[in-house]
Amino acid sequence: MTRNVIVTGGAGYIGSHACKALRAAGYVPVTFDNLSTGWEDAVKFGPFEQGDLLDRVRLDQVFAKYQPVAVMHFAAFSQVGESMKDPGKYWRNNVIGSLTLIEAAVAAGCMNFVFSSTCATYGDQDNVVLDEDSVQLPINSYGASKRAIEDILENFEQAYGLNSVIFRYFNVAGGDPEAEVGEFHQPETHLIPLMLDAISGKRAALTIFGTDYDTPDGTCIRDYVHVCDLVDAHVLGLKWLEDGKGSRVFNLGTGKGFSVREVIDHSRAVTNQEVPYVEGGRRPGDCTKLVSGSERAITELGWRPDRSNLAQMIGDAWRWHQNGHYEK
Numbered sequence: 062m063t064r065n066v067i068v069t070g071g072a073g074y075i076g077s078h079a080c081k082a083l084r085a086a087g088y089v090p091v092t093f094d095n096l097s098t099g100w101e102d103a104v105k106f107g108p109f110e111q112g113d114l115l116d117r118v119r120l121d122q123v124f125a126k127y128q129p130v131a132v133m134h135f136a137a138f139s140q141v142g143e144s145m146k147d148p149g150k151y152w153r154n155n156v157i158g159s160l161t162l163i164e165a166a167v168a169a170g171c172m173n174f175v176f177s178s179t180c181a182t183y184g185d186q187d188n189v190v191l192d193e194d195s196v197q198l199p200i201n202s203y204g205a206s207k208r209a210i211e212d213i214l215e216n217f218e219q220a221y222g223l224n225s226v227i228f229r230y231f232n233v234a235g236g237d238p239e240a241e242v243g244e245f246h247q248p249e250t251h252l253i254p255l256m257l258d259a260i261s262g263k264r265a266a267l268t269i270f271g272t273d274y275d276t277p278d279g280t281c282i283r284d285y286v287h288v289c290d291l292v293d294a295h296v297l298g299l300k301w302l303e304d305g306k307g308s309r310v311f312n313l314g315t316g317k318g319f320s321v322r323e324v325i326d327h328s329r330a331v332t333n334q335e336v337p338y339v340e341g342g343r344r345p346g347d348c349t350k351l352v353s354g355s356e357r358a359i360t361e362l363g364w365r366p367d368r369s370n371l372a373q374m375i376g377d378a379w380r381w382h383q384n385g386h387y388e389k
């Protein structure tokens with residue numbers, strides 16, 4: 062029997078990798094995406110349905126057409142800096158859009174829901190390893206919007222029995238080792254692709270956002286996880302729901318933090334080229350340090366984040382960077 066999964070944001074960076082993993086696991090990934098930041102070229106592993114999360118009629122059509130066994134919800138605006146300047150965009154699209162999707166799923170009787178949340182829901186808790194029971198105190202509108210969706214999912218479980226697996230991502234990086242899909246944002250805001258742009262001369266230099274943080278080298282620390290490991294966890298999360306194990310929250314990170322300067326050092330080693338950079342001021346909304354307590358996904362889901370080392374993430378991103386891109 063065909064097992065369709067609605068993948069919102071399937072034309073984006075993480076969603077497109079998820080579609081590849083879902084297809085490999087025997088599901089049919091149905092991409093639902095408004096192409097506001099995604100790329101139709103990235104939809105390679107199943108059908109494409111263009112639509113907007115705020116369009117309930119369109120959502121109802123897609124649920125009726127595919128009768129999905131689950132939803133994987135990636136579609137969101139996800140830039141911390143932008144969320145500070147334009148919070149309404151984040152509350153409208155991320156929160157109202159997700160609520161519309163969740164209501165459509167429940168109305169269609171699709172009661173398994175996998176949700177992309179973020180470590181940005183934890184906020185700035187210095188020198189703490191953040192596990193799933195840590196208090197959630199977001200310091201930016203992006204994190205606040207994702208925390209609100211987590212609350213909606215909890216309430217919909219209480220009211221209607223909707224089962225959800227919530228993944229709180231740390232910093233997702235790298236790409237498909239076969240480079241069928243990869244990271245391609247316009248404009249790009251993420252550290253590793255910007256660094257590779259600077260190395261290849263596509264931009265003059267990387268700016269380090271802040272060198273006066275309370276960290277050993279003064280730059281922010283993040284926990285980087287390979288996108289292929291991340292989407293593998295989603296397939297495990299889907300199986301968890303199909304096995305009737307109920308709602309659960311999982312962090313997805315490695316438990317190891319790297320500063321911006323350490324990422325620069327690794328990029329230099331992997332590409333064997335200098336990284337042109339300048340030192341700039343802090344970016345509003347940035348936390349000092351975000352490192353995952355990552356045991357739960359490993360022990361309960363059987364997740365094995367084997368590819369999540371910086372050398373492999375930067376190497377896979379570099380291969381894609383040199384050859385891959387999408388066009389509108």
Ligand code: UFG
Nearest residue numbers: 139141179181232250251252255268269270281321347351
């Ligand atoms: N950085 C720079 N220069 C740049 C870009 C980034 O120094 O040009 C720094 C940032 O200040 C930060 C680190 O590199 O310390 C990583 O920045 P990214 O923009 O790559 O990632 P973020 O940590 O800001 O955001 C990512 C995801 C969000 C998620 C967040 C949680 O994009 O969706 O992780 O930290 F919420």
